[in-house]
Amino acid sequence: PVWWEGRRFNRPTQVWVSGNSNETTRDVPQKMLFGPPGELGLGMLPTSTIGRIINSRGTSGYIDTAKIKHVSGGWSTIRFKSFELGREKFQGATNDVQWLDEECPEDIYVEAYTRLNNGGDIIPGTRHREGGILLLTATPLMGMTEVVEKFYPEPIDKQKALVNMTIHDVFHYSEEQREAIIASYPEHERLARSEGIPALGSGRVFPVSKASVAV
Numbered sequence: 001p002v003w004w005e006g007r008r009f010n011r012p013t014q015v016w017v018s019g020n021s022n023e024t025t026r027d028v029p030q031k032m033l034f035g036p037p038g039e040l041g042l043g044m045l046p047t048s049t050i051g052r053i054i055n056s057r058g059t060s061g062y063i064d065t066a067k068i069k070h071v072s073g074g075w076s077t078i079r080f081k082s083f084e085l086g087r088e089k090f091q092g093a094t095n096d097v098q099w100l101d102e103e104c105p106e107d108i109y110v111e112a113y114t115r116l117n118n119g120g121d122i123i124p125g126t127r128h129r130e131g132g133i134l135l136l137t138a139t140p141l142m143g144m145t146e147v148v149e150k151f152y153p154e155p156i157d158k159q160k161a162l163v164n165m166t167i168h169d170v171f172h173y174s175e176e177q178r179e180a181i182i183a184s185y186p187e188h189e190r191l192a193r194s195e196g197i198p199a200l201g202s203g204r205v206f207p208v209s210k211a212s213v214a215v
Helices: 002-008 022-034 106-114 175-184 187-195
Strands: 014-019 050-055 063-069 075-082 097-101 133-137
Touching (some): 022 097
Parallel strands (some): 014 075
Antiparallel strands (some): 063 075
């Protein structure tokens, strides 16, 4: 997503990428972008685009800030943050892109969204900016939360869009592999994990599917 956004904007961008914790942020979105720790260039960003990297002191292999070469010739900045830092650590900045990997508490979602109000390119013929872009990649295991309801079953406004990817869209699995993967999930999580369909309510008390107890 960050590589694609670098093409969209006419100038270097400010990007924040966040996950549940330092470890999950390092192991999922950071790995997708940069590759495994110590193996830069094996992710979405080519080695030739990666500039100075500042590692976090608290977590091994975890990047705090990285400079990425923009097509304009300048340098974009990616910063990694975790949800466990709390809403206050998401205050203050003006960003162009926010990537939230996995569902965050609503107060963090709102704060991250607010950081984008003055982002994006200037609208031609005006003094106003078009605003930044927020990407939320998540499996809705917590049910119909306030964050999920902004997108599912339909986005609440024209500024939002929903892309629902199921296990049947993953073409490097055979049908037998898909069936085995689905069967490996607890029954009450199967729809959320394989189809991206949130469970009704805020969560399940009993580990059974709703279909087995309701008509």
